[in-house]
Amino acid sequence: MALVAGMRVGSRVLFRPWAWLPGAALGRKESAARGRVGARGFGSQRVLVEPDPAAGIAVMKLKSPPVNSLSLELLTEFVISLEKLENDKTFRGIILTSDCPGVFSAGLDLMEMCGKNPAHYAEYWKAVQELWLRLYLSNLVLIAAINGACPAGGCLISLTCDYRVLADNPKYVIGLNETLLGIVAPFWFKDTLVNTIGHRTSERALQLGILFPPAEALQVGMVDKVVPEDQVQSTALSVMAQWLSIPDHARQLTKNMMRKATADRLVKQRDSDIQNFVGFISRDSIQKSLQVYLGKLRQKKG
Numbered sequence: 119m120a121l122v123a124g125m126r127v128g129s130r131v132l133f134r135p136w137a138w139l140p141g142a143a144l145g146r147k148e149s150a151a152r153g154r155v156g157a158r159g160f161g162s163q164r165v166l167v168e169p170d171p172a173a174g175i176a177v178m179k180l181k182s183p184p185v186n187s188l189s190l191e192l193l194t195e196f197v198i199s200l201e202k203l204e205n206d207k208t209f210r211g212i213i214l215t216s217d218c219p220g221v222f223s224a225g226l227d228l229m230e231m232c233g234k235n236p237a238h239y240a241e242y243w244k245a246v247q248e249l250w251l252r253l254y255l256s257n258l259v260l261i262a263a264i265n266g267a268c269p270a271g272g273c274l275i276s277l278t279c280d281y282r283v284l285a286d287n288p289k290y291v292i293g294l295n296e297t298l299l300g301i302v303a304p305f306w307f308k309d310t311l312v313n314t315i316g317h318r319t320s321e322r323a324l325q326l327g328i329l330f331p332p333a334e335a336l337q338v339g340m341v342d343k344v345v346p347e348d349q350v351q352s353t354a355l356s357v358m359a360q361w362l363s364i365p366d367h368a369r370q371l372t373k374n375m376m377r378k379a380t381a382d383r384l385v386k387q388r389d390s391d392i393q394n395f396v397g398f399i400s401r402d403s404i405q406k407s408l409q410v411y412l413g414k415l416r417q418k419k420g
């Protein structure tokens with residue numbers, strides 16, 4: 119077996135780029151929870167995993183009501199489930215979807231970024247980085263079955279997937295809308311978007327914080343397919359079959375070739391990226407903007 123840049127070619131698991139990242143190791147309890155997934159469903163409170171070992175795939179459903187906002191707990195459970203599937207050679211692909219009606223994910227949890235201390239912000243941001251790195255460089259085929267609204271961090275997660283299927287519902291908007299909150303998408307959010315829809319469209323989408331409805335999302339390439347809501351899952355499954363018809367080693371090496379440079383940019387500056395986030399989010403003006411935004415979200419109901 120040849121070794122290419124730390125990747126073992128000839129076995130199914132080709133690269134574990136995070137294995138050497140600081141803080142990437144899981145605790146003892148979490149490690150003990152790993153192991154073969156088998157045919158029974160597993161998961162955690164916030165991440166349901168429905169394995170289909172015969173097909174070599176698993177459906178992973180985010181289940182953190184009401185809106186799958188990416189709390190520290192959800193991020194942690196997400197990473198653990200992902201690692202379990204990555205480590206089990208039975209699995210070659212994951213369909214990522216939501217168990218919360220009408221929302222794929224509301225993005226980063228605003229409560230994690232409001233009124234907390236710098237140590238908390240640092241821990242939170244490290245967890246966000248970790249999930250992005252693992253998803254972006256995953257060996258598995260990842261298909262997003264987007265069955266609800268998909269703003270900001272929710273959009274980022276879908277952009278790490280190899281293919282996005284979006285339900286045709288005008289409420290199911292998708293995009294990086296950070297500027298609407300008075301905050302800035304970090305460079306690696308931006309890079310992920312640029313890699314998907316190109317520079318000019320990203321520039322406009324990011325500055326204006328555009329949340330694209332399905333037809334426009336398809337037109338700009340933010341998603342790959344728009345289908346009636348009741349066909350999202352079946353379409354994701356048939357797309358998965360197509361991707362799994364490609365030999366793993368060739369597809370994985372190609373994915374790595376396309377994505378590694380983007381991931382490396384963050385890997386090389388994880389600590390300074392955390393410091394930037396902590397400094398930025400701790401500013402009084404940013405805290406005020408987030409509070410105002412949260413207030414508007416709450417008012418919407420009343």
Ligand SMILES: CCCCCCCCCCCCC/C=C/C(=O)SCCNC(=O)CCNC(=O)[C@H](O)C(C)(C)COP(=O)(O)OP(=O)(O)OC[C@H]1O[C@@H](n2cnc3c(N)ncnc32)[C@H](O)[C@@H]1OP(=O)(O)O
Binds near residue numbers: 220223227271272301
């Ligand atoms: C000098 C430059 C330096 C640069 C340095 C850069 C550093 C980095 C800077 C910071 C980068 C941060 C990046 C941030 C990314 C994000 O993801 S921020 C989150 C953005 N998300 C959103 O804008 C979505 C907001 N939510 C919604 O639009 C809607 O909730 C929905 C998803 C469309 C669902 O609508 P609906 O079903 O009608 O539910 P609601 O009634 O609106 O919500 C239910 C309750 O959930 C709460 N909630 C919603 N979203 C969030 C959230 N993201 N976090 C936490 N809580 C959320 C909402 O308030 C409701 O709560 P209650 O009123 O208490 O019920």
